[in-house]
Amino acid sequence: MTVHEAAQIVLRDMTGDDVHAASELSFEQQWPHREEDWALFLSIGEGLVAEIDGKIVGSILGWRFGDHFASIGMVIVTNAVQGRGIGRQLMEAMLRRFEGRTVMLNATVEGVPLYRKLGFEEYGTICQHQAVSPAQPLVPLRQGERVRPMGAADGEALETLYANASGIDRKLILDTFQAEGSTVVLCREHEQTGFAILRRYGRGWAIAPVVAPDVTGAKALLAHWLGTQTGSFCRIDIAENSELGAWLTEIGLPEVGRVTCMVRGTAPVPGDAATVFGIAAQALG
Numbered sequence: 445m446t447v448h449e450a451a452q453i454v455l456r457d458m459t460g461d462d463v464h465a466a467s468e469l470s471f472e473q474q475w476p477h478r479e480e481d482w483a484l485f486l487s488i489g490e491g492l493v494a495e496i497d498g499k500i501v502g503s504i505l506g507w508r509f510g511d512h513f514a515s516i517g518m519v520i521v522t523n524a525v526q527g528r529g530i531g532r533q534l535m536e537a538m539l540r541r542f543e544g545r546t547v548m549l550n551a552t553v554e555g556v557p558l559y560r561k562l563g564f565e566e567y568g569t570i571c572q573h574q575a576v577s578p579a580q581p582l583v584p585l586r587q588g589e590r591v592r593p594m595g596a597a598d599g600e601a602l603e604t605l606y607a608n609a610s611g612i613d614r615k616l617i618l619d620t621f622q623a624e625g626s627t628v629v630l631c632r633e634h635e636q637t638g639f640a641i642l643r644r645y646g647r648g649w650a651i652a653p654v655v656a657p658d659v660t661g662a663k664a665l666l667a668h669w670l671g672t673q674t675g676s677f678c679r680i681d682i683a684e685n686s687e688l689g690a691w692l693t694e695i696g697l698p699e700v701g702r703v704t705c706m707v708r709g710t711a712p713v714p715g716d717a718a719t720v721f722g723i724a725a726q727a728l729g
């Protein structure tokens with residue numbers, strides 16, 4: 445990198461006015477995010493853009509969860525200026541903001557080398573499944589179980605379930621996604637044991653997050669939403685070890701890509717009350 449090139453790069457806070465330019469960055473990478481998706485992500489977090497001569501050439505978003513965790517996503521440097529240290533500058537600036545926190549992210553193949561250099565380690569894989577949803581078979585529920593719309597009294601129980609399943613305070617995501625999408629709750633007798641949120645995202649709909657006590661419960665929640673969306677484009681991002689991949693492929697939602705889960709710091713410790721079968725979004729974790 446020459447001194448001249450380095451001097452041109454300016455990092456500044458991302459604002460709502462930058463959402464259009466940011467969405468052009470993701471469009472160039474053939475990522476599906478709409479301006480609405482960027483705006484929602486930014487509204488619950490913080491962002492930086494990199495500019496050269498007043499033109500936005502790079503982006504990064506970050507989110508704080510409780511006092512101990514944070515995640516980073518939407519790290520993009522436009523193709524023409526990749527390899528000049530801009531990605532590293534964006535990451536280092538966001539990591540400075542998150543000092544003292546464990547930071548997580550889901551890395552593309554292109555991102556992994558940079559994140560490794562910054563102290564991130566691999567700990568899992570997320571598989572992206574998507575397609576126009578075909579007619580769905582019903583998943584039989586067990587005795588005493590049912591899937592029903594979320595009610596006003598469910599908020600606290602779902603927050604506790606999500607926190608337990610992820611080991612992280614996820615209230616921010618839960619409140620935002622519930623307000624924006626539709627939530628169904630899995631109950632055993634009268635106890636809430638899982639939930640799944642359907643919301644507009646990217647090319648169609650995302651079922652995200654999906655939290656359930658076991659794989660049967662996760663299938664019941666997914667089948668509920670897929671059944672209502674027959675003929676619409678649906679996406680689900682699952683943990684590789686969730687045992688859902690083969691089933692999703694079988695019912696018509698094949699895997700189309702993978703990202704690597706990486707962490708810098710002490711990883712969260714999930715409880716055993718429930719499992720996160722589908723993540724909220726690749727960017728958010």
Ligand SMILES: CC(C)(COP(=O)(O)OP(=O)(O)OC[C@H]1O[C@@H](n2cnc3c(N)ncnc32)[C@H](O)[C@@H]1OP(=O)(O)O)[C@@H](O)C(=O)NCCC(=O)NCCS
Pocket residue numbers: 473518519520521522525526527528529530531532533550551552553554555557558561
């Ligand atoms: C990933 C991305 C943001 C990196 O941005 P960038 O500005 O090109 O990266 P930098 O120039 O800052 O390089 C970062 C470091 O990674 C290293 N690196 C990059 N690719 C590498 C590879 N294949 N093997 C080894 N090291 C590699 C660079 O040498 C550099 O190391 P250094 O800082 O010690 O010299 C950019 O490639 C990009 O936008 N890719 C498409 C979108 C994407 O996948 N984003 C990641 C989402 S998780």
